[in-house]
Amino acid sequence: MADKKMVESITSMDEDFAQWYTDIVKRAELMDYSSVKGCMIFLPAGYALWENIQDRLDKRFKATGVENVYMPLFIPESLLQREKDHVEGFAPEVAWVTEGGGEKLEERMCVRPTSETLFCDLYKNIIHSYRDLPKVFNQWCSVVRWEKTTRPFLRSREFLWQEGHTMHETPEEAEERTVQMLNVYADLLKEDLAIPTIKGRKTEKEKFAGATATYTIEAMMHDGKALQSGTSHNFGDGFAKAFGIEYTGRDNKLHNPFQTSWGLSTRTIGALIMVHGDNDGLVLPPRIAPTQVVIVPIQQRKEGVLDVCRKVAEESLEGIRVKVDDTDRSPGFKFAEQEMRGFPLRIEIGPRDIENGECVVVRRDTHEKKTIRMDEVKTYIPELLDTIQSDMYERAKEHLESSIYDATEYDEFKKLIDEKPGFVRAMWCGEQECEDVIKADTTATSRCMPFENNEPISDKCVCCGKPAKHLVIWGKAY
């Protein structure tokens, strides 16, 4: 019974979704709390997920011409203040360094909450001619935002992310890059994380401080709430003007370049947990799982058992991230651990299996168990991993699509938001006042004005009844 310990301590997600989430995060050893208030520790199992996400995303970036750089951690106050909307958005939530090397600083510096200002400061120095454009830089780093309430992966005072910052000759090219990077994010989530998303544009109220347009991918968690999973911003030439970035154009005149930025963070690990996890623990899509297959020896002290397990790992599973669990814990414990940690497949091999030339394969996502012949392992396992990857995506897609409701009347809207976990599609007049009213009444926010499936479902704003301008996806959000 002690073997079950790893599972027993998880709260059921139907009972208390928030506690279920925290339980998984702790029990699967993804993170730990630190002595630094509001900051978290990424443990090996959690950080390995981020490494895989980085690897997959960075390859996509480089294929589109992105170059990685690294900018300073600190932003002098005067630099942060250069663009008015931006400083208003971020100043209240930054951390300030006021002393260094035993002395009070002449000018205080914040720890970067995001680095538009630093990139502009650099671009001012290195962009002189249209020949210097475009500049498509990105950095992988941590940023700090002084959040009051925090949750592992979803909201913490320091988090890991990438931030891309680009400069272009024309507004069209900037717009194209903004959309391109949103599509890169959506593709990463779909293909590697098996998470479907809704792409769309943020309202003025929800857009990034200083941007002219913010695009977003919104994912739906198992409890029906939204998680904004990546954003891409078009800045127009606002920052460029504020920072005096000018280049000599093809017409031999001075122009301001057009700017974008885009970011995806360790929040996506929260999405992985809340889209795919179940009451036994984490469920990881094979492409992103640090361990794809765990081989559990049965009666491992019997001669030959461990040898066969290792032989299968080395000879039949080349190119697959596999480990043989030869620790001295019981098979039952190892099964429970596979489930808690979300390894997509486990292979059980015992003396009888070896006699019969067989092994037992167990899927994490469906708990399905199948006995296969040893000589099938080489072809069956890679195929099964692909099947799991696509099944997980299809299930998540089915969940997303079946949890979106239409509302044309406000009472209906409120009832849906209140009673049905999921998103509600409803028309909006375009005024922030209605967003504020809806948020006050229901806690739901406008997630986005979707790029697809956005035909009007009524001609009136669901809230005020005035003429509608946009179809909006509404939902409660993390």
Added chain:
Amino acid sequence: MADKKMVESITSMDEDFAQWYTDIVKRAELMDYSSVKGCMIFLPAGYALWENIQDRLDKRFKATGVENVYMPLFIPESLLQREKDHVEGFAPEVAWVTEGGGEKLEERMCVRPTSETLFCDLYKNIIHSYRDLPKVFNQWCSVVRWEKTTRPFLRSREFLWQEGHTMHETPEEAEERTVQMLNVYADLLKEDLAIPTIKGRKTEKEKFAGATATYTIEAMMHDGKALQSGTSHNFGDGFAKAFGIEYTGRDNKLHNPFQTSWGLSTRTIGALIMVHGDNDGLVLPPRIAPTQVVIVPIQQRKEGVLDVCRKVAEESLEGIRVKVDDTDRSPGFKFAEQEMRGFPLRIEIGPRDIENGECVVVRRDTHEKKTIRMDEVKTYIPELLDTIQSDMYERAKEHLESSIYDATEYDEFKKLIDEKPGFVRAMWCGEQECEDVIKADTTATSRCMPFENNEPISDKCVCCGKPAKHLVIWGKAY
């Protein structure tokens, strides 16, 4: 003549080595200065070097069982103060965050200068039994030390590094890990960066704040100065005791575990420049070069030239990091750029070469030029890259070995340090006083007590004449 601009502006290294270094760093676009005093910007060419170093080192780490994690950026003052020697070493050079989210913090926090204290804080929570040992964690991050004078890559207020922090059951195991990681660093420098190093132990004066022993790899720059290129520390159980980290041993009693830490930083990029660079610019060893081969089309507007260049890149140079420079600048400019940026090889292909079924190959390290047949490219280029890699190492080794001098008398010692660029081997009594005298007289410091070639060359301390305890490598250092 304008084509030569990229080269013309470099100071000769014999004239002014420091200026030569700064010129390369700027002209090869490795870094840029930022508006943040003492902090630098890693531009794409500089950051790509760090990415390659990370990739090569991280693979070596993982092969020895290292697991990556990420710890908070901030250290509360009370945590930093827990170990006495450590806080004395670091407190004077940290940056303090005193305000966050619009409020003064109850306890100020420093931006990590190194993370021993944070790792101890974590290990206290997760190490309970000998079964939890060893813990072999590492993180890739930036750290901040408030340096008064800074130089690109060598010394800046923020720099990038990895820091490994491990805990072990026995002092022997900790010592073994300390040496193992030093060897990993030496191997990275030798095999990938083509830089020979001297491995040894630091004196008490030069060791890390809080360590019982610090091991180092010391490289020699072209001007004969030393660059400490990686360090590995054994902490004994000092921190574990200060932090109350205890585990139940195999004897069922409580014990403190034994600790190590080890780090390698972006300083190694400085070493790459100063070991291999020449008066034409950067020279990069092929294994670490982001671009290994640049193909320069001659008369590229002539029909077929660019096609052949691209065909060679795609079909004959698979697995090699190659780029075709099809920009509209002149071949002369492209040649100069290859030299400044240190691409190991360039291939020139023009209409006459195509007619003759040939191309011209030019080595960056020796400027050697050779015409080869097109059908040789596939085998010749990979072999030549290997040859360049080993030639570069051999030249650096020859330089190191021929620039080490022995001294048994203090006058001789001072004369050597003063007149001969390089290191001096001399005996030492073991007293810090002599290190202080030597530093005051010559600006040289004890680099290490070498692991190899350390037979006594006299029985007296070169400085005070008292009985000698150790052979020491002395030198001026960055």
